[in-house]
Amino acid sequence: MSNYRYGAYDDGPDPLAPPYDVREALDEMGERILGGDNPRDALRDLLRRGWRDRRGLEDLMRRVRERSRELRNAGRLDGMLDQARELLDEALEAERGALFPDPSDDARLAEAELDSLPRDTARAIRQLADYNWRSPEARQRFEELRDLLRREVLDSQFKGMKQALENPDPAAMQRVKDMLAELRQMLDADTRGEHTQQDFDDFMANYGDMFPDNPANLEELVDSLVRRMMAAERLLDSLSDEQREELANLMAQAMEDAGLAAELSALGDALRARRPELGRPQRGVRMSGGQPLGLGDATTAVADLADLADLESALGQEYPGASLEDVDEEAVRRALGRQAVDDLQALRRLERELQRQGYLTNDGGNLELTPKAVRRLGDTALRQVFAGLESGMRGGDHDRHDAGQAGDLTGSTREWVFGDEQPIDVPATVRSALLRSAAENGGSSSVRLTAGDFRVAETERRSAAAVCLLVDLSYSMALRGTWAVAKQTALALHALLRTKYPQDAIQVVGFSNYARELHETELAGLGWDMVQGTNLHHALMIAGRHLDKHPEHDPVVLIVTDGEPTAHLMRDGRAWFDWPPAPETIELTLAEVDKMTRRHAALNIFMLADDERLAAFVDNVAKRNGGRVLRATPERLGEYVVSDFLRTRGARRQR
Incomplete structure (x- = not known):
């Protein structure tokens, strides 16, 4: 047992953890969908907020922005110029100190040569390449400068090269030259279609220590090199014209001194041939820190800032066709750590499971609720309704003991x-x-x-009912904030009949300037009508036809509205609107009420607005029909409708 160690699992998500209950996630989305959002926006909102103990995209973006601010305050991009100038000044000062005591003409000529050096650091270094230093300290400082430039320039192209060349060694530099040559040969072979994975493995066996990213194949290596080169180009674009020219000259001089200029140029050409984005104008970055950064560190900072900007855009999901699959997990890991990757994977699984389990369909990037999802939302709405009902209000299950298939x-x-x-x-x-x-x-x-x-x-056979729910779709429902609860109520009633009263026949009718039948699958995503008119006349006509198709069923008619009738259907089928309501509108609507009365269908009306004209109208309906009027608050509409439906069924069975 000594070979085994037991402890907390910390290498990613718990593989034994139960799967996400996407039904609860759908319920959260349903609140937004019922309020008028489309499924894609509702899902995006859920992913932004996070799910259960998993952080959402908003939190991940906030941490990305914080990391960007930290990088921008980490140092200055022109630090390489300061370091080079500082070492050069130290070398020149030491050399002048050695020349000053010497009274010879050679010393004065040497001083004159030093005084005539150009202010441009790169040109001064080039001019001093063949200078015969008198001071050993000055010679040492100058060689340190040249070595620093070589290491920093290589580090700007190959991350980690500065550490690999920490000790000046001709053999180490020769190894770099060999690596560049073999890398270019490998790229050329790949262009001809002759490259193999074994070639790459052999290359990494020889030079893997120069690539701390540890790429798995040639494409990953090219990605790393291109990312580094683009960061170097962006760094140059971030400097002033004068600084850019000076730094470019320093880099060119350093590579010439190291004998690597030709190899790096050939490598750059090979990479540009594979990735056309190289060489295109890059948007500069601003860094406001006080600490001067070396060229390699500055390039790394610029590359990280570019990655963070891309990562923030991917997490924002604001572009057409956005998907969580677009987010680079490796970029998340580099920027925010392993826990953030776990959060991202959990959100991805949630998005996938909603589709895999049949709650969402993706048709060309357009997310839609499935009938299964709509049924789930109805079941959830019904549970919420029953949670608010008193136990004594859950009647209505009054059975009849004669033969029937639907009973117990x-x-x-x-x-x-x-x-x-x-x-x-x-x-x-x-x-x-x-x-x-x-x-x-x-x-x-x-x-x-x-x-x-x-x-x-x-x-035991149960009685069957023909249920009509008439829901106002007019724009005023949205203005008063009652539209979402009206849809939720319709879904809850559908769920109740589907699960407890499958023998009942339900019809939901929506009405504004016209009325139309609404099926359960379209209720969740249904929007209000931005038109004028509350055509209860047309809605009652449609409901009457439904009752006539089921003469053996007990009629149940429920009306949800926030306004008096202001429209009616004319003989030619067109809707007529007028406000205040035209007398003909009231007459035709009351005529349909009388027809409902002759069908023995009581109209129970749920008022969602405290309006005198509406109150007068519904009181008149109640007197003519015998139905009831209920003043319902929006937050309890579902409870009122469902409990009234159960009470009505129970009362009819007791007759």
Whole structure:
């Protein structure tokens, strides 16, 4: 057992953790969808806020911005120029100190040569390349400067090269030259289609210490090099014209001194041939820190800032066709650590599971709720309604003890007769056949079923209702903030009938200037109508046809509105709107109310606005029809409608 170690699992998400309950995530989305958002916006809002204990995109973006601010305050991009000038000044000061005591003409000529050096650091270094230094200290400082430039320039192209060349060694520099040559040969071979993974593995075996990113193949290596080169170009674009020219000259001089200018130029050409984005104008960055940065560190900072900007854009998901799959996990890991990657993966799984489990469909980037999702939202709405109802209000399940398929089993069976709707009792049917066969065939083992053998299970039959829910779709519903709860109520009623009263026939009718039947699958994403008119007349006509199709069902009509009728349907099928309501509108609407009364359908009206004209109208309806008027607050509309429906069913069964 000494080879085993037990402890907390810290290398990513717990592989034994239960999967996300995406149904609860859908419920959160449903609140936004019922309020008028489309499914994509609702999902994006959920991903922005986060889910359960997982941080959302907003939090990840906030941390990315904080990291960007830290980098911008970390130092100055022109630090390489300051370091080079400082070392050069130290070398010149030491050399002048050695020349001053010497009275010879050679010393005065040397001083004159030093005095005539150009102010440009790169040109001064080039002019001093063949200078015969008198001071050993000055010579040492000048060589330190040249070595620093070589290491920093290489580090700006190959991250980590500065550390690899910490000690000046001709063999180490030769190894760099060999690496550049083999890298270019490998790129050329890949262009000809001759490169293999084994070639790359052999290259990394020889020079892997020069690439701390540890790329797995040639493409990953090219990505790393291109990222570094683009950062170097962006760094130059971030400097002033004078600084840019001076730094470019310093870099060129350093590579010439190291004998690497030709190899680096050839490598740059090869990379540009593969990645055309290299060489294009880059947007500069601003860094306001006081600490001067070396060229390699400055390039790393610029590269990190570019990655953070791309990462923030990907996390923002503001571009067309945005997807969490666009977010680079490696960039998240570099910027924010492993925990942030776990959060991102959890959000991705949530997005995928919503589609895999059949709650969302993606049609060309357009997310839509599936019928399964709409049913879930209805079930959730119904649970919320029942959570607010008192236990005594959950009546309505008044059964009738005559035969029927929809009721509960009584435990008794009887012989099947033509027209029976009850379920077949299979064990009782087989037993009847066995007994009959034994009696007829003297104990024969063969059994044949006949019509007389079938037995049905007796059930308690429940009454069926034809339910009409008429919902106001006018723009005033949205202005008063009642539109979302109206849709939620319709979904809850659908769910109630689907689960508890499957024998009932429900119809939801939405009305504004016109009325139309609304199916359950379109309710969640339905928007209000930005038109004038509350055409209850047309809605009652459609509801009446539904009741007439189910004459054997008990009629239940529920109306949800926040305004009096202001429109009616004319003989030619067009809607007529007028406010205050035209007398003809009121007359035609009341005529449909009277038809409902003759159908023995009581109209229960839920008022969502405290309006005198509306109150007068619904009171008139109640007197003519015998229905009830309920003043419902929006937040409790679902409770009122469902409880009234249950009360109405119960009352009708007791008649």
